[in-house]
Amino acid sequence: MEPITEQRVWPRHQVRIPISLKCAHARTPNRAWHVGETRNISVDGMMLVSSVLKETQLSSMVEILCFPQNQDLYSQIRDPEPVSMTGVVKWQDRVSGTAGIQVNN
Numbered sequence: 001m002e003p004i005t006e007q008r009v010w011p012r013h014q015v016r017i018p019i020s021l022k023c024a025h026a027r028t029p030n031r032a033w034h035v036g037e038t039r040n041i042s043v044d045g046m047m048l049v050s051s052v053l054k055e056t057q058l059s060s061m062v063e064i065l066c067f068p069q070n071q072d073l074y075s076q077i078r079d080p081e082p083v084s085m086t087g088v089v090k091w092q093d094r095v096s097g098t099a100g101i102q103v104n105n
Helices: none
Strands: 018-023 034-042 045-049 061-066 083-093 098-103
Touching: 045 083, 061 098
Parallel strands: none
Antiparallel strands: 018 034, 018 061, 034 045, 045 098, 061 083, 083 098
16 A cells, blocks of 8 residues: 655745845855845745845755835735744756745744
């Protein structure tokens, strides 16, 4: 009998939020903050775009600051605060500068 495997596919929401990104294991010694943007977000992670992601290796730790904008989505929150999180690069596309980040809980 084969083991039962369940792979959930969580819905992805097309949300563009400005971010700052710092990579722990980039190929360059530059540990500065870099500007980027989210492309989509789900329960299991997010897709980001940033020029520094072209130089980042898989399994690198990243530190992310999200800057929610005051839109209809955040109408109940006046001047939302930046949100800090860490994650790991799970996949990347060096041509477009995008990467999939698994967010740490």
